[in-house]
Amino acid sequence: MDGFSATFLNxxxxxxxxxxxxxxxxxxxxxxxxxxxxxxLLGLALALCQRLGGRIPRAVLVAYTDFFRSFPPLxxxxxxxxxxxxxGLRLDEFQTVVIGLVxxxxxxxxxxxxxxxxxxxxxxxxxxxxxxxxxxxxxxxxVLPQGIRAVIPPLASNVVELAKATSLAAAVSLPDxxxxxxxxxxxxxxxTPLVAVALVYLIVFWPLVRLLxxxxxxxxxxxxx
Amino acid sequence: xxxxxxxxxDFGYWWKSLPALLRGAVVTFELASATxxxxxTLGLALAVLRALRxxxxxxxxVIFVDASRAVPSIVVIFLLFFALPYxxxxxxxxxxxxxxxxxxxxAVAEEAFWAGIQAVPRGHSEAARTLGLSPxxxxxxxVLPQGIRLGIPLLTGKAISITKDTSLAxxxxxxxxxxxxxxxxxxxxxxxxxxxxxxxFLLIFMPLVQVSRWAERRxxxxx
Numbered sequence: 427m428d429g430f431s432a433t434f435l436n437x438x439x440x441x442x443x444x445x446x447x448x449x450x451x452x453x454x455x456x457x458x459x460x461x462x463x464x465x466x467l468l469g470l471a472l473a474l475c476q477r478l479g480g481r482i483p484r485a486v487l488v489a490y491t492d493f494f495r496s497f498p499p500l501x502x503x504x505x506x507x508x509x510x511x512x513x514g515l516r517l518d519e520f521q522t523v524v525i526g527l528v529x530x531x532x533x534x535x536x537x538x539x540x541x542x543x544x545x546x547x548x549x550x551x552x553x554x555x556x557x558x559x560x561x562x563x564x565x566x567x568x569v570l571p572q573g574i575r576a577v578i579p580p581l582a583s584n585v586v587e588l589a590k591a592t593s594l595a596a597a598v599s600l601p602d603x604x605x606x607x608x609x610x611x612x613x614x615x616x617x618t619p620l621v622a623v624a625l626v627y628l629i630v631f632w633p634l635v636r637l638l639x640x641x642x643x644x645x646x647x648x649x650x651x
Numbered sequence: 652x653x654x655x656x657x658x659x660x661d662f663g664y665w666w667k668s669l670p671a672l673l674r675g676a677v678v679t680f681e682l683a684s685a686t687x688x689x690x691x692t693l694g695l696a697l698a699v700l701r702a703l704r705x706x707x708x709x710x711x712x713v714i715f716v717d718a719s720r721a722v723p724s725i726v727v728i729f730l731l732f733f734a735l736p737y738x739x740x741x742x743x744x745x746x747x748x749x750x751x752x753x754x755x756x757x758a759v760a761e762e763a764f765w766a767g768i769q770a771v772p773r774g775h776s777e778a779a780r781t782l783g784l785s786p787x788x789x790x791x792x793x794v795l796p797q798g799i800r801l802g803i804p805l806l807t808g809k810a811i812s813i814t815k816d817t818s819l820a821x822x823x824x825x826x827x828x829x830x831x832x833x834x835x836x837x838x839x840x841x842x843x844x845x846x847x848x849x850x851x852f853l854l855i856f857m858p859l860v861q862v863s864r865w866a867e868r869r870x871x872x873x874x
Binding site (some may be wrong): 492493495496497498501508512590591594596604607611620624627631636638639 | 658717718720721722723725726729733734762815817819821822833836841842845846853856859
Protein backbone atom coordinates (compact mmCIF):
# COMPACT_ATOMS: atom_id res chain seq x y z
CA MET A 427 0.00 0.00 0.00
CA ASP A 428 2.89 2.33 0.81
CA GLY A 429 4.39 1.52 -2.55
CA PHE A 430 1.07 2.32 -4.20
CA SER A 431 0.75 5.78 -2.68
CA ALA A 432 4.44 6.52 -3.25
CA THR A 433 3.88 5.78 -6.93
CA PHE A 434 0.40 7.03 -7.72
CA LEU A 435 -0.33 9.59 -5.01
CA ASN A 436 3.10 11.12 -4.63
CA UNK A 437 1.81 14.66 -4.51
CA UNK A 438 5.12 16.04 -3.24
CA UNK A 439 6.62 15.04 -6.57
CA UNK A 440 4.14 17.38 -8.25
CA UNK A 441 5.83 20.50 -6.85
CA UNK A 442 8.40 20.96 -9.64
CA UNK A 443 5.78 20.48 -12.38
CA UNK A 444 3.03 22.45 -10.67
CA UNK A 445 3.43 25.57 -12.89
CA UNK A 446 3.11 23.33 -15.96
CA UNK A 447 -0.07 21.71 -14.63
CA UNK A 448 -1.56 25.06 -13.64
CA UNK A 449 -0.98 26.52 -17.10
CA UNK A 450 -2.68 23.41 -18.50
CA UNK A 451 -5.61 23.95 -16.18
CA UNK A 452 -5.84 27.53 -17.39
CA UNK A 453 -5.96 26.45 -21.03
CA UNK A 454 -8.71 23.92 -20.25
CA UNK A 455 -10.73 26.56 -18.39
CA UNK A 456 -10.39 29.03 -21.28
CA UNK A 457 -11.50 26.33 -23.72
CA UNK A 458 -14.59 25.58 -21.64
CA UNK A 459 -15.70 29.21 -21.23
CA UNK A 460 -15.12 29.91 -24.94
CA UNK A 461 -16.71 26.80 -26.39
CA UNK A 462 -19.83 26.29 -24.30
CA UNK A 463 -21.49 29.72 -24.72
CA UNK A 464 -20.62 29.80 -28.44
CA UNK A 465 -22.04 26.33 -29.02
CA UNK A 466 -25.20 27.12 -27.04
CA LEU A 467 -25.80 30.35 -28.98
CA LEU A 468 -25.10 28.77 -32.35
CA GLY A 469 -27.34 25.83 -31.47
CA LEU A 470 -30.16 28.16 -30.45
CA ALA A 471 -29.73 30.15 -33.66
CA LEU A 472 -29.89 26.91 -35.67
CA ALA A 473 -33.12 25.85 -33.98
CA LEU A 474 -34.73 29.27 -34.44
CA CYS A 475 -33.74 29.47 -38.10
CA GLN A 476 -35.11 25.98 -38.65
CA ARG A 477 -38.44 27.15 -37.28
CA LEU A 478 -38.56 30.49 -39.06
CA GLY A 479 -36.85 29.69 -42.33
CA GLY A 480 -38.44 28.23 -45.42
CA ARG A 481 -38.08 24.71 -46.70
CA ILE A 482 -34.60 25.07 -48.19
CA PRO A 483 -32.87 26.65 -45.17
CA ARG A 484 -34.57 24.01 -43.03
CA ALA A 485 -33.20 21.16 -45.15
CA VAL A 486 -29.72 22.69 -45.04
CA LEU A 487 -29.86 23.00 -41.26
CA VAL A 488 -31.09 19.44 -40.78
CA ALA A 489 -28.19 18.26 -42.95
CA TYR A 490 -25.77 20.34 -40.86
CA THR A 491 -27.08 18.87 -37.62
CA ASP A 492 -27.01 15.28 -38.85
CA PHE A 493 -23.58 15.74 -40.37
CA PHE A 494 -21.90 17.01 -37.23
CA ARG A 495 -23.82 14.66 -34.95
CA SER A 496 -22.54 11.73 -37.00
CA PHE A 497 -18.92 12.81 -36.91
CA PRO A 498 -16.91 11.68 -33.89
CA PRO A 499 -15.54 14.94 -32.43
CA LEU A 500 -11.98 13.65 -32.41
CA UNK A 501 -12.16 12.79 -36.12
CA UNK A 502 -13.37 16.33 -36.77
CA UNK A 503 -10.46 17.77 -34.78
CA UNK A 504 -7.89 15.63 -36.59
CA UNK A 505 -9.43 16.55 -39.92
CA UNK A 506 -9.39 20.29 -39.21
CA UNK A 507 -5.88 20.04 -37.82
CA UNK A 508 -4.14 17.93 -40.42
CA UNK A 509 -6.21 18.00 -43.60
CA UNK A 510 -6.98 21.70 -43.96
CA UNK A 511 -3.38 23.02 -43.88
CA UNK A 512 -2.69 21.16 -47.11
CA UNK A 513 -5.33 23.34 -48.76
CA GLY A 514 -3.61 26.40 -47.36
CA LEU A 515 -5.97 26.94 -44.42
CA ARG A 516 -3.87 26.64 -41.30
CA LEU A 517 -5.61 26.75 -37.91
CA ASP A 518 -3.56 26.76 -34.74
CA GLU A 519 -4.31 24.14 -32.05
CA PHE A 520 -6.56 26.42 -30.04
CA GLN A 521 -8.63 27.46 -33.07
CA THR A 522 -8.89 23.83 -34.16
CA VAL A 523 -10.31 22.69 -30.84
CA VAL A 524 -12.67 25.66 -30.50
CA ILE A 525 -14.04 25.43 -34.04
CA GLY A 526 -14.30 21.64 -33.98
CA LEU A 527 -16.11 21.43 -30.67
CA VAL A 528 -18.39 24.40 -31.41
CA UNK A 529 -19.46 22.74 -34.68
CA UNK A 530 -20.03 19.45 -32.87
CA UNK A 531 -21.71 20.95 -29.79
CA UNK A 532 -23.99 23.31 -31.72
CA UNK A 533 -25.41 20.38 -33.70
CA UNK A 534 -26.41 18.64 -30.48
CA UNK A 535 -27.72 21.82 -28.85
CA UNK A 536 -29.65 22.74 -32.00
CA UNK A 537 -31.36 19.37 -31.93
CA UNK A 538 -32.27 19.78 -28.26
CA UNK A 539 -33.62 23.32 -28.69
CA UNK A 540 -35.63 22.12 -31.69
CA UNK A 541 -37.15 19.30 -29.62
CA UNK A 542 -37.96 21.84 -26.89
CA UNK A 543 -39.72 24.17 -29.31
CA UNK A 544 -41.66 21.24 -30.79
CA UNK A 545 -42.75 20.08 -27.35
CA UNK A 546 -44.76 23.25 -26.75
CA UNK A 547 -48.47 22.56 -27.44
CA UNK A 548 -49.80 24.02 -30.66
CA UNK A 549 -52.46 25.87 -28.65
CA UNK A 550 -49.74 28.20 -27.37
CA UNK A 551 -49.03 29.28 -30.94
CA UNK A 552 -52.72 29.74 -31.65
CA UNK A 553 -53.15 31.78 -28.49
CA UNK A 554 -50.20 33.99 -29.39
CA UNK A 555 -51.54 34.53 -32.92
CA UNK A 556 -54.99 35.31 -31.48
CA UNK A 557 -53.36 38.05 -29.42
CA UNK A 558 -52.01 39.53 -32.64
CA UNK A 559 -48.37 38.46 -32.32
CA UNK A 560 -46.39 37.86 -35.48
CA UNK A 561 -44.75 34.46 -36.01
CA UNK A 562 -41.38 35.69 -34.80
CA UNK A 563 -42.79 37.30 -31.69
CA UNK A 564 -44.87 34.22 -30.91
CA UNK A 565 -41.76 32.06 -31.18
CA UNK A 566 -39.45 34.29 -29.17
CA UNK A 567 -41.82 35.46 -26.46
CA UNK A 568 -44.31 32.66 -25.99
CA VAL A 569 -43.01 29.36 -27.30
CA LEU A 570 -39.25 29.56 -26.78
CA PRO A 571 -39.29 30.34 -23.04
CA GLN A 572 -41.51 27.31 -22.41
CA GLY A 573 -39.59 25.15 -24.85
CA ILE A 574 -36.25 25.86 -23.20
CA ARG A 575 -37.62 25.08 -19.76
CA ALA A 576 -38.76 21.69 -21.03
CA VAL A 577 -35.27 20.68 -22.21
CA ILE A 578 -33.11 21.92 -19.35
CA PRO A 579 -32.07 18.39 -18.24
CA PRO A 580 -30.73 17.28 -21.65
CA LEU A 581 -29.15 20.71 -22.18
CA ALA A 582 -27.35 20.46 -18.87
CA SER A 583 -26.19 16.96 -19.61
CA ASN A 584 -24.80 18.02 -23.00
CA VAL A 585 -23.05 21.02 -21.47
CA VAL A 586 -21.22 18.64 -19.14
CA GLU A 587 -20.37 16.29 -22.02
CA LEU A 588 -19.03 19.18 -24.10
CA ALA A 589 -16.97 20.49 -21.19
CA LYS A 590 -15.46 17.02 -20.76
CA ALA A 591 -14.80 16.82 -24.50
CA THR A 592 -12.35 19.73 -24.21
CA SER A 593 -9.88 17.10 -22.97
CA LEU A 594 -9.71 15.95 -26.61
CA ALA A 595 -7.44 18.97 -27.07
CA ALA A 596 -4.66 16.64 -25.94
CA ALA A 597 -5.04 14.73 -29.19
CA VAL A 598 -3.98 17.75 -31.27
CA SER A 599 -1.27 18.57 -28.70
CA LEU A 600 -2.83 21.76 -27.42
CA PRO A 601 -1.15 22.20 -24.01
CA ASP A 602 -4.33 21.68 -21.97
CA UNK A 603 -4.63 19.98 -18.59
CA UNK A 604 -4.26 16.44 -19.95
CA UNK A 605 -1.33 17.28 -22.27
CA UNK A 606 0.54 18.99 -19.46
CA UNK A 607 -0.04 15.98 -17.22
CA UNK A 608 1.53 13.71 -19.83
CA UNK A 609 4.52 16.03 -20.13
CA UNK A 610 4.83 16.29 -16.36
CA UNK A 611 4.74 12.50 -16.11
CA UNK A 612 7.68 12.26 -18.50
CA UNK A 613 9.61 14.91 -16.57
CA UNK A 614 9.31 13.40 -13.09
CA UNK A 615 8.93 9.80 -14.24
CA UNK A 616 5.93 9.25 -11.99
CA UNK A 617 2.23 8.80 -12.86
CA THR A 618 0.96 11.13 -10.11
CA PRO A 619 0.27 14.03 -12.53
CA LEU A 620 -2.17 11.85 -14.50
CA VAL A 621 -3.86 10.74 -11.30
CA ALA A 622 -4.02 14.36 -10.17
CA VAL A 623 -5.67 15.40 -13.43
CA ALA A 624 -8.25 12.63 -13.11
CA LEU A 625 -8.93 13.91 -9.58
CA VAL A 626 -9.32 17.49 -10.86
CA TYR A 627 -11.91 16.34 -13.40
CA LEU A 628 -13.61 14.29 -10.71
CA ILE A 629 -13.79 17.23 -8.29
CA VAL A 630 -15.03 19.68 -10.91
CA PHE A 631 -17.58 17.43 -12.62
CA TRP A 632 -18.83 15.22 -9.78
CA PRO A 633 -21.19 17.88 -8.36
CA LEU A 634 -22.53 18.57 -11.87
CA VAL A 635 -23.07 14.89 -12.58
CA ARG A 636 -24.88 14.47 -9.23
CA LEU A 637 -27.06 17.45 -10.08
CA LEU A 638 -27.90 15.87 -13.45
CA UNK A 639 -28.96 12.63 -11.78
CA UNK A 640 -31.23 14.57 -9.46
CA UNK A 641 -32.71 16.52 -12.38
CA UNK A 642 -33.30 13.26 -14.28
CA UNK A 643 -34.89 11.55 -11.30
CA UNK A 644 -37.22 14.52 -10.78
CA UNK A 645 -38.13 14.42 -14.42
CA UNK A 646 -39.06 10.75 -14.19
CA UNK A 647 -41.28 11.42 -11.18
CA UNK A 648 -43.00 14.33 -12.89
CA UNK A 649 -43.72 12.24 -15.94
CA UNK A 650 -45.15 9.51 -13.75
CA UNK A 651 -47.71 11.64 -11.94
CA UNK B 652 -11.02 25.15 -56.49
CA UNK B 653 -10.27 22.24 -58.80
CA UNK B 654 -6.82 22.07 -57.19
CA UNK B 655 -8.42 21.64 -53.80
CA UNK B 656 -10.79 19.03 -55.14
CA UNK B 657 -7.89 17.19 -56.70
CA UNK B 658 -6.04 17.39 -53.38
CA UNK B 659 -8.80 15.82 -51.30
CA UNK B 660 -10.45 13.58 -53.87
CA ASP B 661 -7.38 12.00 -55.41
CA PHE B 662 -8.84 8.61 -56.25
CA GLY B 663 -5.39 7.12 -56.81
CA TYR B 664 -4.60 7.72 -53.13
CA TRP B 665 -8.10 6.64 -52.15
CA TRP B 666 -7.54 3.33 -53.84
CA LYS B 667 -4.07 2.88 -52.35
CA SER B 668 -5.18 3.65 -48.81
CA LEU B 669 -8.45 1.71 -49.01
CA PRO B 670 -7.11 -1.63 -47.65
CA ALA B 671 -5.55 0.04 -44.60
CA LEU B 672 -8.70 2.06 -43.94
CA LEU B 673 -10.89 -1.03 -44.21
CA ARG B 674 -8.66 -2.83 -41.73
CA GLY B 675 -9.10 0.22 -39.49
CA ALA B 676 -12.87 0.10 -39.89
CA VAL B 677 -12.81 -3.54 -38.80
CA VAL B 678 -10.87 -2.62 -35.65
CA THR B 679 -13.33 0.23 -35.00
CA PHE B 680 -16.14 -2.30 -35.32
CA GLU B 681 -14.40 -4.67 -32.89
CA LEU B 682 -13.83 -1.87 -30.39
CA ALA B 683 -17.46 -0.80 -30.65
CA SER B 684 -18.87 -4.31 -30.26
CA ALA B 685 -16.68 -5.12 -27.27
CA THR B 686 -17.57 -1.79 -25.65
CA UNK B 687 -21.31 -2.22 -26.24
CA UNK B 688 -21.43 -5.83 -25.00
CA UNK B 689 -19.35 -5.23 -21.87
CA UNK B 690 -20.77 -1.80 -21.10
CA UNK B 691 -24.45 -2.68 -21.48
CA THR B 692 -24.14 -5.95 -19.54
CA LEU B 693 -22.24 -4.28 -16.72
CA GLY B 694 -24.69 -1.36 -16.67
CA LEU B 695 -27.67 -3.68 -16.41
CA ALA B 696 -25.97 -5.70 -13.66
CA LEU B 697 -25.27 -2.52 -11.69
CA ALA B 698 -28.87 -1.36 -12.08
CA VAL B 699 -30.09 -4.73 -10.76
CA LEU B 700 -27.75 -4.46 -7.78
CA ARG B 701 -29.14 -1.02 -7.07
CA ALA B 702 -32.71 -2.26 -7.48
CA LEU B 703 -32.14 -4.71 -4.62
CA ARG B 704 -32.26 -1.57 -2.47
CA UNK B 705 -29.49 -2.54 -0.07
CA UNK B 706 -27.52 0.47 1.01
CA UNK B 707 -24.17 -1.34 1.08
CA UNK B 708 -24.74 -2.35 -2.52
CA UNK B 709 -26.14 0.85 -3.94
CA UNK B 710 -23.57 3.25 -2.48
CA UNK B 711 -20.60 1.66 -4.30
CA UNK B 712 -22.70 1.48 -7.48
CA VAL B 713 -23.52 5.20 -7.29
CA ILE B 714 -19.88 6.09 -6.59
CA PHE B 715 -18.69 4.09 -9.60
CA VAL B 716 -21.40 5.58 -11.84
CA ASP B 717 -20.71 9.16 -10.80
CA ALA B 718 -16.96 8.81 -11.12
CA SER B 719 -17.24 7.22 -14.56
CA ARG B 720 -19.50 9.99 -15.75
CA ALA B 721 -17.33 12.75 -14.27
CA VAL B 722 -13.93 11.79 -15.71
CA PRO B 723 -13.53 12.04 -19.52
CA SER B 724 -12.88 8.70 -21.22
CA ILE B 725 -9.64 9.93 -22.78
CA VAL B 726 -8.28 10.62 -19.27
CA VAL B 727 -9.23 7.09 -18.20
CA ILE B 728 -7.53 5.64 -21.29
CA PHE B 729 -4.36 7.59 -20.44
CA LEU B 730 -4.53 6.40 -16.83
CA LEU B 731 -4.87 2.75 -17.84
CA PHE B 732 -2.25 2.93 -20.57
CA PHE B 733 0.37 5.30 -19.16
CA ALA B 734 -0.09 5.15 -15.37
CA LEU B 735 -0.89 1.50 -14.61
CA PRO B 736 2.45 0.18 -15.95
CA TYR B 737 4.09 1.88 -12.97
CA UNK B 738 2.26 -0.70 -10.83
CA UNK B 739 3.52 -3.41 -13.18
CA UNK B 740 0.07 -3.83 -14.68
CA UNK B 741 0.60 -3.75 -18.42
CA UNK B 742 -2.32 -3.92 -20.81
CA UNK B 743 -2.30 -3.61 -24.56
CA UNK B 744 -3.86 -0.47 -25.99
CA UNK B 745 -6.98 -2.25 -27.25
CA UNK B 746 -8.18 -3.58 -23.86
CA UNK B 747 -7.33 -0.22 -22.25
CA UNK B 748 -9.60 1.59 -24.67
CA UNK B 749 -12.40 -0.99 -24.34
CA UNK B 750 -12.24 -0.91 -20.54
CA UNK B 751 -12.35 2.88 -20.39
CA UNK B 752 -15.24 3.18 -22.85
CA UNK B 753 -17.16 0.25 -21.33
CA UNK B 754 -16.89 1.82 -17.86
CA UNK B 755 -18.33 5.03 -19.27
CA UNK B 756 -21.15 3.20 -21.07
CA UNK B 757 -21.89 1.06 -18.00
CA ALA B 758 -22.38 4.23 -15.96
CA VAL B 759 -24.73 5.76 -18.52
CA ALA B 760 -26.62 2.48 -18.96
CA GLU B 761 -27.00 2.02 -15.21
CA GLU B 762 -28.52 5.50 -14.93
CA ALA B 763 -30.94 4.80 -17.79
CA PHE B 764 -32.02 1.35 -16.59
CA TRP B 765 -32.34 2.60 -13.04
CA ALA B 766 -34.54 5.50 -14.19
CA GLY B 767 -36.62 2.96 -16.13
CA ILE B 768 -36.93 0.66 -13.12
CA GLN B 769 -38.05 3.54 -10.94
CA ALA B 770 -40.62 4.58 -13.51
CA VAL B 771 -42.45 1.24 -13.26
CA PRO B 772 -45.57 2.09 -11.27
CA ARG B 773 -45.46 0.85 -7.68
CA GLY B 774 -48.86 -0.80 -8.16
CA HIS B 775 -47.26 -3.45 -10.37
CA SER B 776 -44.91 -4.75 -7.70
CA GLU B 777 -47.68 -4.50 -5.11
CA ALA B 778 -49.95 -6.56 -7.34
CA ALA B 779 -47.18 -9.13 -7.80
CA ARG B 780 -46.69 -9.30 -4.06
CA THR B 781 -50.37 -10.01 -3.45
CA LEU B 782 -50.04 -12.84 -5.95
CA GLY B 783 -47.40 -14.30 -3.64
CA LEU B 784 -44.25 -13.67 -5.70
CA SER B 785 -40.99 -13.41 -3.80
CA PRO B 786 -39.10 -10.08 -3.99
CA UNK B 787 -36.51 -11.55 -6.38
CA UNK B 788 -39.20 -12.88 -8.71
CA UNK B 789 -41.00 -9.55 -8.60
CA UNK B 790 -37.81 -7.81 -9.69
CA UNK B 791 -36.97 -10.37 -12.36
CA UNK B 792 -40.41 -11.01 -13.84
CA UNK B 793 -42.31 -7.78 -13.29
CA VAL B 794 -40.10 -4.76 -12.71
CA LEU B 795 -37.01 -5.48 -14.85
CA PRO B 796 -38.74 -6.35 -18.15
CA GLN B 797 -40.70 -3.10 -18.02
CA GLY B 798 -37.86 -1.03 -16.60
CA ILE B 799 -35.42 -2.07 -19.31
CA ARG B 800 -37.92 -1.11 -22.01
CA LEU B 801 -38.48 2.27 -20.39
CA GLY B 802 -34.74 2.81 -20.07
CA ILE B 803 -33.88 2.16 -23.72
CA PRO B 804 -34.93 5.53 -25.21
CA LEU B 805 -32.86 7.29 -22.52
CA LEU B 806 -29.90 5.23 -23.63
CA THR B 807 -29.75 5.15 -27.44
CA GLY B 808 -28.30 8.61 -28.04
CA LYS B 809 -25.64 8.23 -25.38
CA ALA B 810 -24.75 4.69 -26.46
CA ILE B 811 -24.10 6.02 -29.97
CA SER B 812 -21.99 8.88 -28.58
CA ILE B 813 -19.85 6.38 -26.72
CA THR B 814 -19.55 4.20 -29.82
CA LYS B 815 -18.23 7.27 -31.64
CA ASP B 816 -15.67 7.61 -28.84
CA THR B 817 -13.94 4.48 -30.17
CA SER B 818 -11.91 7.01 -32.18
CA LEU B 819 -10.24 7.94 -28.85
CA ALA B 820 -8.39 4.63 -29.05
CA UNK B 821 -6.23 6.22 -31.75
CA UNK B 822 -4.44 8.31 -29.10
CA UNK B 823 -2.86 5.15 -27.70
CA UNK B 824 -2.15 3.90 -31.22
CA UNK B 825 -4.86 1.27 -31.58
CA UNK B 826 -4.94 0.86 -35.38
CA UNK B 827 -8.62 1.78 -35.74
CA UNK B 828 -10.04 3.88 -38.55
CA UNK B 829 -8.91 7.32 -37.34
CA UNK B 830 -5.44 6.04 -36.59
CA UNK B 831 -5.18 4.47 -40.05
CA UNK B 832 -6.41 7.68 -41.68
CA UNK B 833 -3.64 9.70 -40.03
CA UNK B 834 -1.00 7.10 -40.79
CA UNK B 835 -1.97 6.86 -44.46
CA UNK B 836 -2.03 10.64 -44.78
CA UNK B 837 1.49 10.65 -43.36
CA UNK B 838 2.64 7.92 -45.74
CA UNK B 839 1.37 9.65 -48.89
CA UNK B 840 1.72 13.26 -47.66
CA UNK B 841 -1.74 13.79 -49.10
CA UNK B 842 -5.08 14.43 -47.36
CA UNK B 843 -7.11 12.12 -49.60
CA UNK B 844 -6.95 9.21 -47.13
CA UNK B 845 -8.26 11.55 -44.41
CA UNK B 846 -11.14 12.53 -46.67
CA UNK B 847 -11.97 8.92 -47.49
CA UNK B 848 -11.78 7.94 -43.82
CA UNK B 849 -14.03 10.84 -42.83
CA UNK B 850 -16.58 9.65 -45.40
CA UNK B 851 -16.36 6.15 -43.97
CA PHE B 852 -17.07 7.50 -40.49
CA LEU B 853 -20.11 9.31 -41.88
CA LEU B 854 -21.24 6.15 -43.62
CA ILE B 855 -21.02 4.24 -40.34
CA PHE B 856 -22.62 6.78 -38.04
CA MET B 857 -25.14 8.66 -40.17
CA PRO B 858 -27.56 5.67 -40.20
CA LEU B 859 -27.09 5.18 -36.45
CA VAL B 860 -27.98 8.82 -35.78
CA GLN B 861 -31.09 8.43 -37.94
CA VAL B 862 -32.07 5.25 -36.12
CA SER B 863 -31.66 6.91 -32.75
CA ARG B 864 -33.78 9.84 -33.87
CA TRP B 865 -36.46 7.39 -34.93
CA ALA B 866 -36.19 5.32 -31.73
CA GLU B 867 -36.45 8.38 -29.54
CA ARG B 868 -39.67 9.39 -31.27
CA ARG B 869 -41.08 5.91 -31.28
CA UNK B 870 -40.51 5.27 -27.59
CA UNK B 871 -40.81 8.82 -26.32
CA UNK B 872 -42.31 8.95 -22.86
CA UNK B 873 -45.65 10.68 -22.74
CA UNK B 874 -45.85 13.52 -20.28
